[in-house]
Amino acid sequence: xxxxxxxxxxxxxxxxxxxxxxxxxxxxxxxxxxxxxxxxxxxxxxxxxxxxxxxxxxxxxxxxxxxxxxxxxxxxxxxxxxxxxxxxxxxxxxxxxxxxxxxxxxxxxxxxxxxxxxxxxxxxxxxxxxxxxxxxxxxxxxxxxxxxxxxxxxxxxxxxxxxxxxxxxxxxxxxxxxxxxxxxxxxxxxxxxxxxxxxxxxxxxxxxxxxxxxxxxxxxxxxxxxxxxxxxxxxxxxxxxxxxxxxxxxxxxxxxxxxxxxxxxxxxxxxxxxxxxxxxxxxxxxxxxxxxxxxxxxxxxxxxxxxxxxxxxxxxxxxxxxxxxxxxxxxxxxxxxxxxxxxxxxxxxxxxxxxxxxxxxxxxxxxxxxxxxxxxxxxxxxxxxxxxxxxxxxxxxxxxxxxxxxxxxxxxxxxxxxxxxxxxxxxxxxxxxxxxxxxxxxxxxxxxxxxxxxxxxxxxxxxxxxxxxxxxxxxxxxxxxxxxxxxxxxxxxxxxxxxxxxxxxxxxxxxxxxx
Amino acid sequence: xxxxxxxxxxxxxxxxxxxxxxxxxxxxxxxxxxxxxxxxxxxxxxxxxxxxxxxxxxxxxxxxxxxxxxxxxxxxxxxxxxxxxxxxxxxxxxxxxxxxxxxxxxxxxxxxxxxxxxxxxxxxxxxxxxxxxxxxxxxxxxxxxxxxxxxxxxxxxxxxxxxxxxxxxxxxxxxxxxxxxxxxxxxxxxxxxxxxxxxxxxxxxxxxxxxxxxxxxxxxxxxxxxxxxxxxxxxxxxxxxxxxxxxxxxxxxxxxxxxxxxxxxxxxxxxxxxxxxxxxxxxxxxxxxxxxxxxxxxxxxxxxxxxxxxxxxxxxxxxxxxxxxxxxxxxxxxxxxxxxxxxxxxxxxxxxxxxxxxxxxxxxxxxxxxxxxxxxxxxxxxxxxxxxxxxxxxxxxxxxxxxxxxxxxxxxxxxxxxxxxxxxxxxxxxxxxxxxxxxxxxxxxxxxxxxxxxxxxxxxxxxxxxxx
Numbered sequence: 014x015x016x017x018x019x020x021x022x023x024x025x026x027x028x029x030x031x032x033x034x035x036x037x038x039x040x041x042x043x044x045x046x047x048x049x050x051x052x053x054x055x056x057x058x059x060x061x062x063x064x065x066x067x068x069x070x071x072x073x074x075x076x077x078x079x080x081x082x083x084x085x086x087x088x089x090x091x092x093x094x095x096x097x098x099x100x101x102x103x104x105x106x107x108x109x110x111x112x113x114x115x116x117x118x119x120x121x122x123x124x125x126x127x128x129x130x131x132x133x134x135x136x137x138x139x140x141x142x143x144x145x146x147x148x149x150x151x152x153x154x155x156x157x158x159x160x161x162x163x164x165x166x167x168x169x170x171x172x173x174x175x176x177x178x179x180x181x182x183x184x185x186x187x188x189x190x191x192x193x194x195x196x197x198x199x200x201x202x203x204x205x206x207x208x209x210x211x212x213x214x215x216x217x218x219x220x221x222x223x224x225x226x227x228x229x230x231x232x233x234x235x236x237x238x239x240x241x242x243x244x245x246x247x248x249x250x251x252x253x254x255x256x257x258x259x260x261x262x263x264x265x266x267x268x269x270x271x272x273x274x275x276x277x278x279x280x281x282x283x284x285x286x287x288x289x290x291x292x293x294x295x296x297x298x299x300x301x302x303x304x305x306x307x308x309x310x311x312x313x314x315x316x317x318x319x320x321x322x323x324x325x326x327x328x329x330x331x332x333x334x335x336x337x338x339x340x341x342x343x344x345x346x347x348x349x350x351x352x353x354x355x356x357x358x359x360x361x362x363x364x365x366x367x368x369x370x371x372x373x374x375x376x377x378x379x380x381x382x383x384x385x386x387x388x389x390x391x392x393x394x395x396x397x398x399x400x401x402x403x404x405x406x407x408x409x410x411x412x413x414x415x416x417x418x419x420x421x422x423x424x425x426x427x428x429x430x431x432x433x434x435x436x437x438x439x440x441x442x443x444x445x446x447x448x449x450x451x452x453x454x455x456x457x458x459x460x461x462x463x464x465x466x467x468x469x470x471x472x473x474x475x476x477x478x479x480x481x482x483x484x485x486x487x488x489x490x491x492x493x494x495x496x497x498x499x500x501x502x503x504x505x506x507x508x509x510x511x512x513x514x515x516x517x518x519x520x521x522x523x524x525x526x527x528x
Numbered sequence: 529x530x531x532x533x534x535x536x537x538x539x540x541x542x543x544x545x546x547x548x549x550x551x552x553x554x555x556x557x558x559x560x561x562x563x564x565x566x567x568x569x570x571x572x573x574x575x576x577x578x579x580x581x582x583x584x585x586x587x588x589x590x591x592x593x594x595x596x597x598x599x600x601x602x603x604x605x606x607x608x609x610x611x612x613x614x615x616x617x618x619x620x621x622x623x624x625x626x627x628x629x630x631x632x633x634x635x636x637x638x639x640x641x642x643x644x645x646x647x648x649x650x651x652x653x654x655x656x657x658x659x660x661x662x663x664x665x666x667x668x669x670x671x672x673x674x675x676x677x678x679x680x681x682x683x684x685x686x687x688x689x690x691x692x693x694x695x696x697x698x699x700x701x702x703x704x705x706x707x708x709x710x711x712x713x714x715x716x717x718x719x720x721x722x723x724x725x726x727x728x729x730x731x732x733x734x735x736x737x738x739x740x741x742x743x744x745x746x747x748x749x750x751x752x753x754x755x756x757x758x759x760x761x762x763x764x765x766x767x768x769x770x771x772x773x774x775x776x777x778x779x780x781x782x783x784x785x786x787x788x789x790x791x792x793x794x795x796x797x798x799x800x801x802x803x804x805x806x807x808x809x810x811x812x813x814x815x816x817x818x819x820x821x822x823x824x825x826x827x828x829x830x831x832x833x834x835x836x837x838x839x840x841x842x843x844x845x846x847x848x849x850x851x852x853x854x855x856x857x858x859x860x861x862x863x864x865x866x867x868x869x870x871x872x873x874x875x876x877x878x879x880x881x882x883x884x885x886x887x888x889x890x891x892x893x894x895x896x897x898x899x900x901x902x903x904x905x906x907x908x909x910x911x912x913x914x915x916x917x918x919x920x921x922x923x924x925x926x927x928x929x930x931x932x933x934x935x936x937x938x939x940x941x942x943x944x945x946x947x948x949x950x951x952x953x954x955x956x957x958x959x960x961x962x963x964x965x966x967x968x969x970x971x972x973x974x975x976x977x978x979x980x981x982x983x984x985x986x987x988x989x990x991x992x993x994x995x996x
Contacts (some may be wrong), residue, residue, distance in 0.1 A: 026565075028548070029547070074567055116566050118921050134549060191538070
């Protein structure tokens with residue numbers, strides 16, 4: 014039986030509610046539960062979950078719905094009381110922070126008049142308006158929210174450029190400004206390498222590798238993935254290139270993006286022609302021939318881009334990087350032979366379970382060099398698109414951060430639950446040979462990754478000890494989760510941890526080709 | 529170049545959304561202000577657009593309105609009978625709190641008060657007769673607000689009732705309000721029994737002439753001054769009027785002694801005022817009214833000039849939209865109930881007393897009134913936060929009314945309907961709660977936010993005028 018409790022005019026942010034929802038679902042006597050604001054989208058989630066009731070029609074965006082499914086009629090009162098307690102805890106945590114918490118940007122600027130950045134992560138439908146308000150008040154904006162319309166994005170970026178402000182996003186997850194890591198970013202050394210990225214996890218991977226190599230970041234500007242599409246025309250990407258060219262602290266620049274629209278490629282290309290600072294590009298999957306300029310160094314992986322940038326800022330010949338990577342590749346052989354010998358004959362497929370979209374893209378590109386048919390939910394061609402992303406087919410790489418997995422759920426970088434289930438699903442498939450995955454650390458990400466992941470990995474090994482578990486860890490020594498410690502424990506648990514996402518994909522590729 | 533400013537400076541962030549981002553910044557030792565963000569009202573985009581396009585016009589109109597409100601000089605200048613002074617007052621007219629209302633839609637306490645007033649006027653002998661008359665159409669009903677008048681709770685005013693006469697000495701306009709009857713069985717909560725009517729008669733026959741003479745003797749009493757002092761003494765002059773009443777008592781007592789020759793009457797009148805902590809409410813309300821009314825009809829202004837409830841509907845008027853009412857359903861307050869009563873007994877919000885909030889007092893000034901924080905959740909921090917929140921929807925700050933705790937910051941003054949809808953922050957009202965049945969009286973005191981609907985309608989109405 015399903016019962017609900019409605020609190021009119023009580024607004025909570027979606028992440029807080031998801032955490033409460035999870036806690037409620039785990040309560041005794043509860044079969045299923047949802048705690049959400051009564052928006053149209055959320056109502057349709059309720060419909061899908063079979064938790065919808067007709068009376069919900071009258072409620073709207075500012076009403077809180079608590080819906081509980083349980084077979085114990087006499088327990089509902091107790092359950093709802095517990096939910097109330099959880100909600101009160103969140104409220105009080107906020108209220109007890111001592112000083113007044115303003116409710117609007119205007120109020121915040123009274124409290125902190127010299128603010129220079131707005132970090133916005135409210136629901137997309139409101140986010141555009143808030144971002145415009147912030148720009149109008151002269152603030153730079155990092156817009157984390159997605160579901161902001163293309164028109165709004167263009168309007169915001171035009172306004173920002175006219176007024177010489179940064180407009181990072183929408184859907185910008187990562188940025189490092191003046192050494193301050195924002196949203197889903199890693200804590201990196203300060204230094205002289207500047208980054209412009211239309212890809213959040215790409216930025217995380219490159220900035221982390223640079224920092225772990227002992228180099229540092231001057232500024233890392235995220236633009237949001239849509240910036241390099243035809244409609245937005247690379248407005249913020251190009252602007253950021255200019256900003257970094259003018260920035261005295263920045264000596265070397267890395268440009269990161271999934272393939273930009275050809276018209277945007279042209280614009281970047283012509284900007285690069287007269288560029289005064291050394292530039293490394295990693296435009297994953299873009300045909301280099303599209304560029305006329307040779308005033309930059311094109312990397313083929315995120316790791317390579319990071320290492321090139323380090324070399325350039327250190328006056329090292331970049332050929333040294335190539336040499337280093339080749340030597341490392343030669344050393345893979347022993348590992349490959351061992352893994353292959355452990356495999357039983359019917360296991361032949363790779364399954365990639367990613368939380369970072371760009372990391373998934375990069376792995377796809379590397380694997381496709383020698384494996385012709387890989388299915389994915391990030392494929393541009395229809396033929397290789399996974400018909401049902403919830404189930405793998407032959408060789409499959411899935412990005413669990415895609416919309417179909419995150420509706421009404423936390424992102425897989427924060428909450429491993431969904432991916433953990435998928436691990437088990439793949440482990441039970443007798444044709445799975447390799448499970449390739451990423452582990453992204455840093456701010457915003459899961460703060461206890463080992464506790465949440467290790468039991469699952471060990472379960473995989475119990476189910477199918479032959480499966481090779483291969484991963485890379487995106488992060489730094491300065492991150493709260495501490496990359497080296499995480500790697501140590503994973504290796505102690507017999508997980509093959511590679512130094513980068515690219516090298517993990519490479520070794521996975523070599524194993525698959527050998528079995 | 530602004531981004532350069534960002535690059536060379538410390539990053540100072542406003543975080544709008546996920547709390548964890550704020551914590552991460554704090555852990556990096558960064559300055560960050562987190563919002564307790566609320567979504568804006570569900571408003572037609574064209575309305576927002578129109579308001580935005582006309583921002584300069586609205587702004588300069590609001591500037592004018594705020595100036596008038598701040599310059600207002602409310603004085604008590606006398607007492608008179610309603611019929612003699614209230615514009616448009618007639619023997620068959622009954623004024624009431626809130627926006628316009630028909631007999632059929634009146635709530636229990638409103639109907640009770642109407643019946644009481646009909647009996648008081650001698651038009652009926654009992655409930656039955658009065659009810660028949662009330663529903664017959666022989667009596668007309670009209671909002672106090674449309675007659676320069678305000679009344680607490682049911683706010684019923686009939687022709688023979690004595691009323692305070694207030695004048696805004698700066699702008700020359702007047703306002704009227706009955707005298708406060710005290711607690712217990714009282715007309716304003718819908719009581720109509722003999723005891724209630726007898727008290728009203730005593731007020732008319734004894735209290736009124738005595739006070740009238742005393743005020744004539746004093747010539748006038750500066751109410752702005754009393755309110756400003758009362759705020760420093762723990763009143764917000766809506767739900768707590770103890771200091772205001774005491775200050776008024778100090779002003780009027782010597783004059784009563786001077787002018788009333790009958791010692792017994794003197795004692796009784798003085799005791800009546802002294803015994804009613806809310807006596808000053810019926811002066812703080814018209815003081816707010818006379819101050820705000822001077823700012824009516826300032827074209828294009830988005831500032832609320834009246835905000836009021838009739839026990840059924842909540843209504844408001846803007847300085848920039850003439851006499852239009854923007855109305856929505858009145859809500860039931862969250863209250864601390866007197867023992868024996870619960871929320872089920874409560875009538876939806878009622879009374880013109882939210883004129884105090886409209887003028888930057890009451891709930892807007894609750895940080896000045898720690899003594900009544902039980903009504904707002906228990907802690908003094910809550911009260912401060914309510915006032916702080918109201919600054920976000922106020923157009924300005926008061927020059928005379930201050931909150932000592934906030935370093936004597938002026939109270940948030942002039943509710944800007946544009947800010948209300950854009951920020952989704954509703955005016956906060958602290959108020960008495962009436963029983964839903966007539967004649968029972970007050971069942972608690974508490975707080976509530978105004979409903980959003982009237983504000984959406986008002987913003988839409990203003991946008992329509994701007995488009996013309």
